[in-house]
Amino acid sequence: MSAPLKAGDKFPEGVKFEYVPVTDPDPKSCGMPQEYNASQEFKGKKVVLVSVPGAFTPGCQAFHIPPYLEQYNKLAEKGVDLVVVIAFNDSWVMSAWGKVNGTTQDSKVLFMSDTKTKFSEQIGWMAGMGERNGRWAMIIEKDGSITYAETEKSPREVTVSGAEAILSKL
Amino acid sequence: MADPLHHPTSLSALEKIFSNNTYVAIDFSAAWCGPCKTISPIFVQLAKKHGVESTLAFAKIDVDEAKDVAQKYQISAMPTFMFFKEGKQVAVNGNTMIRGADVKSLTAASEKLGGLAQKKKAGV
Numbered sequence: 001m002s003a004p005l006k007a008g009d010k011f012p013e014g015v016k017f018e019y020v021p022v023t024d025p026d027p028k029s030c031g032m033p034q035e036y037n038a039s040q041e042f043k044g045k046k047v048v049l050v051s052v053p054g055a056f057t058p059g060c061q062a063f064h065i066p067p068y069l070e071q072y073n074k075l076a077e078k079g080v081d082l083v084v085v086i087a088f089n090d091s092w093v094m095s096a097w098g099k100v101n102g103t104t105q106d107s108k109v110l111f112m113s114d115t116k117t118k119f120s121e122q123i124g125w126m127a128g129m130g131e132r133n134g135r136w137a138m139i140i141e142k143d144g145s146i147t148y149a150e151t152e153k154s155p156r157e158v159t160v161s162g163a164e165a166i167l168s169k170l
Numbered sequence: 171m172a173d174p175l176h177h178p179t180s181l182s183a184l185e186k187i188f189s190n191n192t193y194v195a196i197d198f199s200a201a202w203c204g205p206c207k208t209i210s211p212i213f214v215q216l217a218k219k220h221g222v223e224s225t226l227a228f229a230k231i232d233v234d235e236a237k238d239v240a241q242k243y244q245i246s247a248m249p250t251f252m253f254f255k256e257g258k259q260v261a262v263n264g265n266t267m268i269r270g271a272d273v274k275s276l277t278a279a280s281e282k283l284g285g286l287a288q289k290k291k292a293g294v
Contacts, residue, residue, distance in 0.1 A: 029270035
């Protein structure tokens, strides 16, 4: 298991997530889980990567994720190209969670499953609640360097991994 | 009535269909996908109407059964319809693929292919 990442490290290669792209909310098609090669896709983009213990769980739903959605424009103003939210839930659950939170096909806030390469586990930031990811956030610059990486001391809190904290560091 | 559709479950089975038919129209679907079920009978009808032995084949691929095929063509939504000439993906009526249960586009594409197949068969 690798050590936690910190500011100054490079975002590692081989990090893959899985997600169901939000196809039209119209009932004419069904989405299918896709592999998302984060290490590849993040290149050339300024990304905020947020990990949460669980989709639809009270902390995440009430306090953690909504501010990212509400304040996306502020993040974009500071140069953020993409926000990716990951959890240990499977792609279907993450997709549904995204939809419930109002994401669309063009959304720059993507909801993905960390089950493919278990990135959160790899960097040792788990919630201490079985398989659940820890609650953390990272800012990854266009060249892959990590300029911010903080995990909550307790997964029940939203402080260093919240939108406000991230905005202040951008 | 014989099944007008091919049901390849692997890349190699699909390759065989490509080598035996000039044009191939494929319906990528899943058993659990509602819209796929809706358009399925229409695809069958189009196959019966426009299919031409050795010239235009219609195939239905279940993305769960033929995972290697779904992966190769990066299917992200079902149903997805793709068209091939001599094994290479081609655009029909300007679309390289139809995503979603779009009856109108699918019918138009099938008619176009059907026309091309008839011409080929007639040696024009």
